[in-house]
Amino acid sequence: MEKFVSVTSIATPFPRVNVDTDIIIPAKHLKSIKRTGFGEHAFETVRYNADGSKIEGNVFDGPKYKGAKILIAGDNFGCGSSREHAPWAIAELGYRCIIAPSFADIFAGNCVKNGILTVALKQEEVDALVLAAEAGHEIHVNLNDQTVVCQNAKYEFDYNPAHKEMLLNGLDEIGQTLQAQGAIKGYEDKQKLMTPWLFRG
Amino acid sequence: MSKAMPKTMYDKIWDHHVVEDRGNGVALLYIDRHLVHEVTSPQAFDGLRAAGRPVHRVDSIIAVPDHNVPTKDRNLPNPDPMSTAQLTALEANAREFGLDYIDMTDDRQGIVHVVGPEQGFTQPGVTLVCGDSHTSTHGAFGALAFGIGTSEVEHVLATQTLELKKSKNMRVTVTGELPKGCSAKDVTMAIIGAIGTGGGTAHVIEYAGPVIEALSMEGRMTLCNMSIEAGARAGLVAPDEKTFNYLKGRPYAPKGGQWEAAVNFWKALKSDDGAHFDKEIVIDGSQIVPLVTWGTSPEDVVPVTANVPSPDDYADPAKREAVEKALEYMGYAAGTPMTGFQVDRVFIGSCTNSRIEDMREAASVIKGRKVADHIIEAMIVPGSGLVKLQAEEEGLDKIFTDAGFEWRDPGCSMCLAMNPDKAGPGEHVASTSNRNFVGRQGPGARTHLVSPAMAAAAAIAGHFVDVRNF
Numbered sequence: 323m324e325k326f327v328s329v330t331s332i333a334t335p336f337p338r339v340n341v342d343t344d345i346i347i348p349a350k351h352l353k354s355i356k357r358t359g360f361g362e363h364a365f366e367t368v369r370y371n372a373d374g375s376k377i378e379g380n381v382f383d384g385p386k387y388k389g390a391k392i393l394i395a396g397d398n399f400g401c402g403s404s405r406e407h408a409p410w411a412i413a414e415l416g417y418r419c420i421i422a423p424s425f426a427d428i429f430a431g432n433c434v435k436n437g438i439l440t441v442a443l444k445q446e447e448v449d450a451l452v453l454a455a456e457a458g459h460e461i462h463v464n465l466n467d468q469t470v471v472c473q474n475a476k477y478e479f480d481y482n483p484a485h486k487e488m489l490l491n492g493l494d495e496i497g498q499t500l501q502a503q504g505a506i507k508g509y510e511d512k513q514k515l516m517t518p519w520l521f522r523g
Numbered sequence: 524m525s526k527a528m529p530k531t532m533y534d535k536i537w538d539h540h541v542v543e544d545r546g547n548g549v550a551l552l553y554i555d556r557h558l559v560h561e562v563t564s565p566q567a568f569d570g571l572r573a574a575g576r577p578v579h580r581v582d583s584i585i586a587v588p589d590h591n592v593p594t595k596d597r598n599l600p601n602p603d604p605m606s607t608a609q610l611t612a613l614e615a616n617a618r619e620f621g622l623d624y625i626d627m628t629d630d631r632q633g634i635v636h637v638v639g640p641e642q643g644f645t646q647p648g649v650t651l652v653c654g655d656s657h658t659s660t661h662g663a664f665g666a667l668a669f670g671i672g673t674s675e676v677e678h679v680l681a682t683q684t685l686e687l688k689k690s691k692n693m694r695v696t697v698t699g700e701l702p703k704g705c706s707a708k709d710v711t712m713a714i715i716g717a718i719g720t721g722g723g724t725a726h727v728i729e730y731a732g733p734v735i736e737a738l739s740m741e742g743r744m745t746l747c748n749m750s751i752e753a754g755a756r757a758g759l760v761a762p763d764e765k766t767f768n769y770l771k772g773r774p775y776a777p778k779g780g781q782w783e784a785a786v787n788f789w790k791a792l793k794s795d796d797g798a799h800f801d802k803e804i805v806i807d808g809s810q811i812v813p814l815v816t817w818g819t820s821p822e823d824v825v826p827v828t829a830n831v832p833s834p835d836d837y838a839d840p841a842k843r844e845a846v847e848k849a850l851e852y853m854g855y856a857a858g859t860p861m862t863g864f865q866v867d868r869v870f871i872g873s874c875t876n877s878r879i880e881d882m883r884e885a886a887s888v889i890k891g892r893k894v895a896d897h898i899i900e901a902m903i904v905p906g907s908g909l910v911k912l913q914a915e916e917e918g919l920d921k922i923f924t925d926a927g928f929e930w931r932d933p934g935c936s937m938c939l940a941m942n943p944d945k946a947g948p949g950e951h952v953a954s955t956s957n958r959n960f961v962g963r964q965g966p967g968a969r970t971h972l973v974s975p976a977m978a979a980a981a982a983i984a985g986h987f988v989d990v991r992n993f
Contacts, residue, residue: 337841338844338845338848339841339842339844339845340720340721340820340845342958342960344939344958344960344961344962344963345960345961345962348962348966349590349939349940349941349963350940350941352562352590352941353562353591353603353605353606353608353609353941354605355565355566355569355608355609355612356566357566357673366962367961367962367966372948372966372967396841397721397841398720398721398724398754401720401721401754402656402751402752402958402960403655403656403939403958404563404654404655404656404658404670404671404672405562405563405672406563406566406654406672406673406674407673409672424721424724426724426754427690427724427725427754427756428656428669428670428671428672428756431671431672431675432672432673432674432675435672435674435675436674482547482549482688483546483547483549484545484547484549484686484688495674495678495686496570496574496576496677496678496681496682499551499678499681499682499684499686500681500682502542502543502551502684503682505542505543505551506542506551506553506579506682506683506684509542509553510553510683513553516788517648517785517788518781518784519646519776519777519778519781519784519785520555520556520646520649521582522582
């Protein structure tokens with residue numbers, strides 16, 4: 323997994339509330355058996371007209387926010403379907419960090435697995451960052467200190483310590499868990515006695 | 524010695540599955556059951572192969588295709604090569620790793636969240652995951668069941684665990700008695716309408732109260748199914764005699780002497796008296812009426828007898844803007860009455876409402892009537908081959924087809940329009956599914972979520988009606 327320590331970049335403002343994962347990547351594009359190729363369809367209804375042409379002035383394609391690695395989003399971002407294709411698509415657009423008032427649980431979990439940091443800030447702090455993003459200011463996000471700095475403002479955020487360690491070190495989570503194989507085996511031996519009906523033969 | 528702290532059902536199931544406590548509410552949690560479908564698993568199996576890792580416990584898994592499968596002409600080649608590739612990959616992965624696999628021609632095939640309970644694979648007290656957010660359905664049995672992403676699918680396949688932070692406890696109590704003409708779908712929509720799509724975020728919801736106790740197992744599945752639409756990680760209903768009766772004799776249910784032991788274990792799962800809930804909501808069930816969504820979020824709920832709201836009804840500027848955008852997408856003005864509003868297409872199906880009782884509910888409204896002439900298509904898609912067979916045994920298929928409905932083969936179908944079942948741009952769809960998101964049922968399609976009875980009535984009348992007087 324790609325490490326995440328800090329990022330400094332301009333940001334794309336997209337503060338719409340309740341953006342669901344169908345908006346991030348519509349179901350008709352989930353038929354690939356690969357992890358790549360979703361970026362071009364990301365936010366399709368926001369970026370493309372029905373005839374396939376680009377919507378003028380959409381925040382994802384115009385020159386203004388080109389190269390942005392930070393997305394400033396609205397409340398309850400990533401709600402709905404559990405599809406990990408959503409963070410895959412967002413990563414392909416170049417984003418490493420999403421800042422919003424809140425995130426749907428499954429989406430936030432999927433982001434961690436893909437080296438994307440989700441930062442939950444207060445609504446008024448996000449509102450201020452939207453203005454800063456529109457003004458073209460750079461935003462600095464540091465996971466080590468758990469801070470977001472922009473101009474003279476500095477915001478602190480909470481983050482799951484287990485996820486922090488994974489992101490900072492770019493750990494292979496399955497490899498990490500397999501180090502607990504003994505404990506997993508021990509748990510199963512106990513459960514085979516307590517709930518034997520959950521084990522086959 | 525002091526008495527043990529009273530625990531919620533969620534606390535008990537969580538504690539029972541902790542392999543390693545990692546502090547700060549984070550634990551390595553054991554996963555008992557895993558449902559696998561074709562859309563969110565191919566990349567996970569690729570990951571296993573790339574790392575040379577085996578599946579940790581093949582007896583914890585059922586694999587079944589559902590999202591992409593065609594719902595008619597299954598004997599013909601699938602015209603979509605991408606769908607074919609996904610379906611083929613699932614079968615090849617299931618065979619390679621030695622999983623229980625139910626193929627498209629098997630009577631047991633269907634939507635994962637219909638198949639799991641039907642096979643007795645879903646049981647009280649287990650942890651159950653699937654790469655699908657509607658895994659919350661299985662909470663109807665008192666199982667801790669939740670959707671996961673593809674990386675987590677791979678993690679569970681390889682390790683039988685997930686590292687998780689414990690959610691908070693929330694209880695939604697529905698008091699009184701559910702009025703005639705309302706079903707579990709109206710209950711869940713009423714809850715989401717009341718608490719909003721973020722109302723359950725970071726929580727596991729336990730549903731309680733007389734209305735929940737009175738629901739059948741299938742009704743409880745409909746209820747728990749939409750917990751995710753309220754943002755909750757999972758929904759739970761305490762197992763009771765209905766749960767045990769439902770499970771007894773099913774293929775994966777405990778057998779012989781293990782049955783009694785299992786029932787005793789299950790009976791102990793319910794929340795202790797005095798257990799602490801971080802959030803409590805009480806809803807008067809006797810005030811619930813047939814509901815319909817008017818907008819593009821499942822929280823956009825109104826009684827069928829009410830009008831489409833106006834942005835001016837909301838103080839919060841973000842919500843006002845969302846309402847304006849929703850009205851623009853849905854193509855009508857604020858104040859439009861829902862009753863009498865024309866419907867173009869009808870879909871009865873999905874993991875929310877495709878079980879035998881849903882079929883019976885629809886049939887009771889449809890019997891002896893005809894689908895309105897202007898309806899482009901009215902489609903009924905049973906949740907599994909077994910539901911289909913049961914419905915046919917009861918003659919329900921005849922009621923549907925005589926009325927002009929299409930009677931299809933099982934799958935997710937027009938809930939998310941990954942297969943050829945879609946609505947056209949601008950069409951208004953009365954749908955028993957779970958999400959009225961922008962473009963969910965096809966680009967530009969306008970979804971209205973309703974109960975099976977309300978969808979059936981809309982198909983006959985050609986517009987939304989109050990099913991209580993229909």
